Amino acid sequence: MTAIDDGIRADRNRREIVTPEGVPLRLRLAKRGERLAAVLIDLTIIVTVLVTGAFAAITLIPGNSSGWGVSVALLLSFALRSFYFIFFELRWQGATPGKRALGLRVIDRKGGRLKPEAVFARNLMREVEMFLPISLLFSFGGTGDAVLANLLTLCWIGALLALPFFNKNRLRAGDLIAGTWVVESPKSTLLPDMAAQRAMAGGPIRFTDAQLSVYGIYELQTLEDVLRRTGPNAQETRPSVADRIKAKIDWQPPAAPVTDDRFLEAFYAALRGHLERHALFGRRRRDKHDGV
Amino acid sequence: MAEPQLKSYDFRREREATWTELDALVQRANRSGLDALTPDELLRLPVLYRATLSALSVARSITLDQNVLRYLESLGMRAYFCIYGGRASLASGLWRFFAVEYPAAVRNAAWPILLSAAIMVLGAIVGHVLTAANPDWYYSFVSESLANGRGPTSTAEELRAVLYSGADSAVERLNAFASFLFTHNARIGMLCFALGFFFGVPTAILLFTTGLMLGAFTALYAAQDLLPELAAWLTIHGTTELLAVALCGGAGFVVASALIFPTRQSRLARLANRGRQAAKIVIGTVALFFAAALLEGFGRQLITDMTLRYLIGTTMLLYWLLYFLRAGAGRDRD
Numbered sequence: 001m002t003a004i005d006d007g008i009r010a011d012r013n014r015r016e017i018v019t020p021e022g023v024p025l026r027l028r029l030a031k032r033g034e035r036l037a038a039v040l041i042d043l044t045i046i047v048t049v050l051v052t053g054a055f056a057a058i059t060l061i062p063g064n065s066s067g068w069g070v071s072v073a074l075l076l077s078f079a080l081r082s083f084y085f086i087f088f089e090l091r092w093q094g095a096t097p098g099k100r101a102l103g104l105r106v107i108d109r110k111g112g113r114l115k116p117e118a119v120f121a122r123n124l125m126r127e128v129e130m131f132l133p134i135s136l137l138f139s140f141g142g143t144g145d146a147v148l149a150n151l152l153t154l155c156w157i158g159a160l161l162a163l164p165f166f167n168k169n170r171l172r173a174g175d176l177i178a179g180t181w182v183v184e185s186p187k188s189t190l191l192p193d194m195a196a197q198r199a200m201a202g203g204p205i206r207f208t209d210a211q212l213s214v215y216g217i218y219e220l221q222t223l224e225d226v227l228r229r230t231g232p233n234a235q236e237t238r239p240s241v242a243d244r245i246k247a248k249i250d251w252q253p254p255a256a257p258v259t260d261d262r263f264l265e266a267f268y269a270a271l272r273g274h275l276e277r278h279a280l281f282g283r284r285r286r287d288k289h290d291g292v
Numbered sequence: 293m294a295e296p297q298l299k300s301y302d303f304r305r306e307r308e309a310t311w312t313e314l315d316a317l318v319q320r321a322n323r324s325g326l327d328a329l330t331p332d333e334l335l336r337l338p339v340l341y342r343a344t345l346s347a348l349s350v351a352r353s354i355t356l357d358q359n360v361l362r363y364l365e366s367l368g369m370r371a372y373f374c375i376y377g378g379r380a381s382l383a384s385g386l387w388r389f390f391a392v393e394y395p396a397a398v399r400n401a402a403w404p405i406l407l408s409a410a411i412m413v414l415g416a417i418v419g420h421v422l423t424a425a426n427p428d429w430y431y432s433f434v435s436e437s438l439a440n441g442r443g444p445t446s447t448a449e450e451l452r453a454v455l456y457s458g459a460d461s462a463v464e465r466l467n468a469f470a471s472f473l474f475t476h477n478a479r480i481g482m483l484c485f486a487l488g489f490f491f492g493v494p495t496a497i498l499l500f501t502t503g504l505m506l507g508a509f510t511a512l513y514a515a516q517d518l519l520p521e522l523a524a525w526l527t528i529h530g531t532t533e534l535l536a537v538a539l540c541g542g543a544g545f546v547v548a549s550a551l552i553f554p555t556r557q558s559r560l561a562r563l564a565n566r567g568r569q570a571a572k573i574v575i576g577t578v579a580l581f582f583a584a585a586l587l588e589g590f591g592r593q594l595i596t597d598m599t600l601r602y603l604i605g606t607t608m609l610l611y612w613l614l615y616f617l618r619a620g621a622g623r624d625r626d
Contacts, residue, residue, distance in 0.1 A: 020376070023345045025369050071471035078475035082482065082578075093373055105373055109564070113376040116385065117393075118564075121571030127479065128486035156490070173489050177547055178571070179564025185373065186366030190311065191359045195298050221358045228359065272356050273298050280299075280354060 015169070015183070017111035025111075030104045030182040032164055039130070041098030046080050053080075081131060085123040090116060095185075103185045109169075110179065118178040125174035133157050194227050195269040205258060205266040211249040212274040218287035220275055223268050238264060300355035307347050311367060314340035318370045326374070341371040392620035394576035397569050398539065399616065404549065405542030408499055412538060415503020416510070423511035433501075433508035448516040455518075455525045456596045470589025477533060478581040481540035485574040488544025491551055495544035502537060524598040527605030529588035535612055536580035543570035543577075580612070 013028045054073035088096040094106035094114050106122070108114050136150055136157070164170045175181055226241055242260040245251070245267060258266075275285060317337055320328055329337070348364040355361065398405065422429045427444035442454055480498070487494035506526075513522035550566035551559065587608070595601060 019345065019368075019372055021342060021345055023349055023368070025345075025348075025372060026365055027369055068467060070468040074468070074471040074475050078478065082478070107373065108376070111376075115568065116389075117568040117572045117575075120575045121567045124482050124571055124574055125486050125489065127482045128489065132483075160489070176560070177489065177550075177563055177567025179561075179568065186369050188363045188366035190308070190315075190363045193301055193304060193357060193360070195301050195357070217356055220356055224358050269298065272300070276298065276300055276354060276356055279356070 012168075015181075017107070017109070019111050027107075027186065028184045029170055030102075030184050032170055034102045034104060034184075035164075035170075035182055038096070038098035038102045038104055041101055042085065042096050045097055046084055050077055050080055082124075082127075085126065086119055089114075089119045089123065094119075099182070103187065104182055105185050106180050106182055108179060109175075109181050114180070118180050120178075122174035122178035122180055125172070125177060128157065129160060129173055133161065191228060194224060194265065195272055205254070205263065205270075207249070207251075207267065207270045209274070211251065212271055214249050214288060215271060216285035216287040216290050217275055220268070220271050223264065223271070227264060227268060300351075300357055300360070303347075303350070303354060304357070304360055307343070310340055310343050311347070311364070314344050314371055315367055318367070318374050321374050322370070337371070338375060341368075341375055344368055344371060389572075390576065390579070390619075393572055395616050395619040395621075397572040397576070399621075400569060401542050401546050401573060404545035405538055407545055408495070408541030409538040411496055411499040411541070412503040412506075412534065415500040415505075416507040417503075419504035419507020420511045420514075421507070423508045424514065427512075427515070430508045430512060433504040435505075442512065444512060444515075446512075448518060451513060451516055451518055452521065455521055457593075466589050466593055469593075470585045473588050474582055474585030477536070477585065478578050481536060481577055481581055482574055484537065484540040485543045485547070485570060488547035488570070489551075490548075492545050492548025495541055495548065499537070499541045506534075521598060524601040524605075525592065528592050528595065528601040529584050529605070531605045531609035532580055532587060532612065533584035535609070536577045536584055539577045539580070540574055543573040546570040546573075583608075 011028075013031070014026055015029055016024045016026050018024050053076045057072035057076065058069035060069075085096055089106055092100065095104065099105060106114060106119070108118065133154070136154055160173055163176075164172045169175075169181055171181060223241070226237060229237070239260045242263050246253075246263070278285065313336070317329065317333055317340065321337075326334070344364065345368050348361075348368050351361055351364055419429075419433050423433065430444050442451055484495050484498055487498065509526075510519065510522060513519050546566050547563070547570050550563045555562060557565070587604070591604060592601070595604070
């Protein structure tokens with residue numbers, strides 16, 4: 001798999017999968033903190049439903065206290081504990097309520113469909129990864145051998161829990177045996193094309209090829225960020241950026257005065273056109289240090 | 293010279309409508325599920341998805357507009373989740389699972405399952421021999437809660453009483469008993485699988501100690517010449533329950549074998565592959581634990597006739613064997 005180089009900046013959360021159509025898609029791995037938060041949300045839901053459900057079952061179902069109520073409560077706790085995650089990851093395409101709240105998803109590492117058995121596998125491991133440590137925490141106390149045994153188990157499980165910190169894909173044991181990973185569900189909106197706005201802004205400002213050859217893709221996209229930025233400080237940075245560019249490309253202002261905004265937009269459009277044309281001929285200039 | 297219009301600008305203008313249409317569909321599908329889309333929209337979805345992916349490929353080479361690239365990346369990703377995120381039509385999925393996939397997964401894991409059964413049998417033999425030679429071993433093998441007050445010091449009458457107790461229980465109590473057995477045993481089964489991740493060692497230990505316990509019981513009853521009656525008591529649910537434990541243990545060994553033994557695949561790919569197969573076995577086996585709990589919670593308590601207990605136990609065993617060996621055979625390759 002070759003990494004696509006289109007100038008979007010590299011970052012260590014980024015991974016690539018190849019869809020069954022053969023198109024590589026880029027995604028961002030979920031952060032460990034986000035995953036922890038998602039699990040905590042899910043656990044809160046489980047405990048809340050469990051407590052209210054068990055209470056309701058035992059008090060509302062008629063008959064003596066040790067009969068139907070107890071069995072409903074037992075079955076409910078088993079169902080929640082073992083099938084809560086499986087159910088939601090199957091129904092909501094790889095997201096539980098907690099994951100959805102944080103914008104995370106489980107997907108297949110190879111890029112195929114998320115199969116039910118993968119969901120089974122990654123969540124059955126929770127028995128050891130999640131529920132065993134929790135019950136151990138509550139079972140502390142005891143004496144002598146029991147404490148020692150608990151401590152040993154805890155060390156062992158601690159190693160398992162630390163697994164996401166020791167591999168670059170942040171896989172937990174369940175992800176390992178299911179062939180899945182947890183990624184961010186991307187959100188992004190289509191903004192107006194900056195080059196189109198320039199077309200409305202009156203007569204073109206011309207730049208020579210030499211002036212356009214000063215910068216590369218990295219600078220172009222930084223300029224795009226500056227132009228798209230909104231907020232109180234957005235306007236303040238533009239004059240200084242404009243001044244720096246003007247100095248760098250040795251720009252001679254025309255007779256009619258040009259505002260900084262219009263200059264930047266015009267320069268952005270011209271530079272993008274220039275770089276895109278070159279890219280079409282296979283000359284992608286990464287940044288200003290990249291040889292021409 | 294006339295300013296040449298940007299190619300990437302035209303590119304975007306021509307395709308933008310497709311993207312926004314897909315965006316709207318995906319948003320609706322995410323909010324209220326794929327069922328919320330009309331049949332026409334469902335047909336449009338993959339078409340729009342492919343068009344957007346191809347636009348993404350082109351965009352990567354011709355446009356330097358960061359926003360468009362990011363947008364297409366994320367739209368492609370969201371549509372991909374929507375299409376390949378896994379579908380759950382639970383009813384038909386369940387049917388297929390139990391008719392074809394589960395027995396096939398079990399057949400494929402025949403050797404690990406036999407190994408796990410063998411470890412249990414070995415444990416039982418060791419437990420029996422040791423306890424027969426020195427009854428004190430009984431206390432090491434059998435936990436307080438399972439012993440039900442039975443021990444080497446119990447009389448034959450006491451031992452026999454446990455085997456036939458419960459026949460006069462209220463159905464309500466049996467209910468709770470069966471639910472307890474089911475949830476407890478199913479969790480042990482899942483644990484057997486999950487512990488396979490530690491190279492199968494804890495799984496083997498769990499299976500062996502289960503065997504030891506069985507052996508200790510048989511030795512205890514054999515000493516009082518009650519073995520046939522104990523066997524009947526065990527058989528009625530044990531054939532199903534021990535089979536289920538063996539299956540889960542086998543699933544654990546499947547995971548372990550992926551970690552231990554080298555093949556041509558990378559360790560990670562193999563683990564993912566085998567792990568999924570093993571998980572199928574465990575999920576399916578939950579149904580066996582359920583059946584076992586019914587047999588143990590109701591059947592064993594209410595049916596006290598020895599022959600009937602044997603009959604039910606062996607019938608169940610034959611049924612399971614037939615099911616695992618024959619169900620969906622020849623159809624599991626699709």
